[in-house]
Amino acid sequence: MFTSHMAVAHTPQIQHFDSTQSYRITGVATEVASGKPLYTEEHIVYEDGWHSVVYRDGDGDSFSVKELDYSITPIAPDVYQKNDRIAETFSIRKLRVNTRDSDSEGVSEAVDSQVIVAYQKGHDTEERKVPLLFSDSTVIDAGFDYYIKQHWQSLIDNKTKIFHYVVPTRQATVALSVYTVPCENLTHTCFRLRLKNRFLALLLKPIDVAYETNTQRLMRFKGVSNIALASGHYPYVIIDYQY
Secondary structure (H helix, E strand, O other), X not given: OOOOOEEEOOOOOOOOOOOOEEEEEEEEEEEOOOOOEEEEEEEEEEOOOEEEEEEEOOOOOXXXXXXXXXXXXXXOOEEEEEEOOOOEEEEEEEEEEEEEOHXXXXXXXXXXXXXXXXXXEOOOOOEEEEEEEOOOOEEOOOHHHHHHHHOHHHHHOOOOEEEEEEEOOOOEEEEEEEEEEOOOOXXXXXXXXXXXXXXXXXXXXXXEEEEEOOOOEEEEEEEEXXXXXXXXXXXXXXXXEEO
């Protein structure tokens, strides 16, 4: 399942030049085991499909940033994330190749064929890049939110959907299933994301997400955070969102 890698130079962050904002979202992450607030997420969503996130600790100091570009494929955005606490960076980008259609008078069309996953942890380590196959079922980072909304009706009709999720720290994809589960809040619709492999699913906690039914806005995330603590541990958290 894991692809061999090669060392390359550090990958620069995604560039964005449109400053037109659409709306802001705030997320508050709490550790499930202790009930301790861990960090806040400050999201800015732009009209052109750009999305930026700043992560702050309890003192309000920024320690991590993320940039996402949803403009081409919302369920599989290009992503760049940097966590200064542990000197960790990763990026996931779609590699676009040109294909020639004989019926279009030689006009070339760009199609996504691979994603390039770059990962580096520690100042003294080399960045590794791994190419992974890209398909219509590939989901990247918070693109799962768009995937759920895209398949909302099928899911609430009690159908299970399967997609392949890119895990940057492993530089591989895993098959996840998503399906509805009961909600405590009657105004919400809840879904569970679980590893499709039954044996691994017994070992790892699922991800539970709650949406406001009327607006389809993500209100709560419960699962392993993609933001590591200073110890390097990825905590099991609840993140509540405010719009």
